[in-house]
Amino acid sequence: MDETGFWGFVKEDIKKGYSLLFENTWPLWLGGIFMAILALLFFLWNFPWGVTGGYLNWIEWLGYITNIKEEIPKIKPWLHPISVSNAGMLIGALGSALLSRQFKWQISSAREYFKGIIGGALLGIGISLAGGCIGGAFYSGVGAFSMGAFTMMIGLIAGAYIGLKIVLWEINNLAPPKTQVKNKKTSEGFDWKKIQPILGILVFAVAILIFYIYSGKDEVKTGGICFIGVLIGLVMHKSRFCFVRVFRCPLMTGDAEMVKTVCLSLLIYSAGAAVIKWGYLQPDTMGISHPFGLGTLLGGLIFGIGMILMGSCGSSALWRIGEGNTKVMLGIFCLSVSFYVSRYFLTKFDLYPLLGKAYLVPQVFGWGLTLPLYALFFLSWVLVANWNEETEKFVIF
């Protein structure tokens, strides 16, 4: 066998593979399938996937470190499962952005930062009412058969509608913000784009190392959560998977692609979750803590407005930060503070019982009826979205 020929072939093949994986965006539907698989792995390994608990853990620690808060938070950030998974998502998205030569500090105009602050604050309130964000309470909620996810969906649609009305008002009534982007000097300076892929490989090497450190410290479960988080970050970034689009696009451009993607993804997620829950691989009441009723309706509504203003939701924020989006960084800080504060007041005034109770869908319909109902639900949603794409019946402008 011709050695140089073989190694030459390998080199070419690796180049082709790299270009296929990292020079282009992955198809959205592929991202949807990967998301369902990873969410199921997450569920089997730990608990249905979500992100907001991690933000709460971080802001509690930040409050403690800066002496604003006196009591020590219960769980350390490197041992809190959702905090660890979020950190994994950040690492995965950063690695993916670097490998794709897409990392860039994205500077926004002042008004965009203002919208990030308001949007983040609304997201935090919505999360505390609904018991999670669009990824945890809606996506994982539907996937894990929580009744509250469906009331949240109604709230999210209404919220996205109001949010879009607000930004349309801004476009029509306020003067466009002044551009703050300074033209970069092109001739001098170090070309970061060239070494981004090498940094990307390093980031993923560190991610793997982190897993082995955890497993060496007898924390294999936490290490695994972190690594699944890394993969979720990679998949979400490469396919630019953003739950906001499910509710925004049908109203904004009529585009039905994300609705179809999420329905496909949830079909796989819920089928897998049915195997897990019906087969008692994990308790069937796992991951259904979202109140069915006022909490998710109102929470979804407020969250829906916030996600349009911030241009991101709780989970897609992590990959946008990994890519260098400064508006979302600011927004997530506000989300965390607002989540902490509104949760504090909901507890203090004992308002949680008013928000509604959590139910498992099969508790109401039985497993036998739940699964065909789910299939029918996804099919109808896709049909309505496709019809809307054709006729633009629900498109706002």
Place this chain on the structure above:
Amino acid sequence: MSDTKSDKVLDLRGLTCPMPLLKTKKELKAMKAGQILEVWGTDEGSKKDIPGFVTKRKHELLSLEDLAEGYTKYLIKI
């Protein structure tokens, strides 16, 4: 391609999702068939959103170029 004359320039630098797509949509609506719209943007997501929207609406994306000055230039024929 960069020599193509545009009828209008839309500066969307510094705006983030969903503003670039919304403003592009609004501008495209106001323009006449055959005219060319030039869009400047810094939002990474727009590189997927704007071409997707433009082709779905049967307009033509003439070019998409990352400029050395740090922003992306789109040329769209209505």
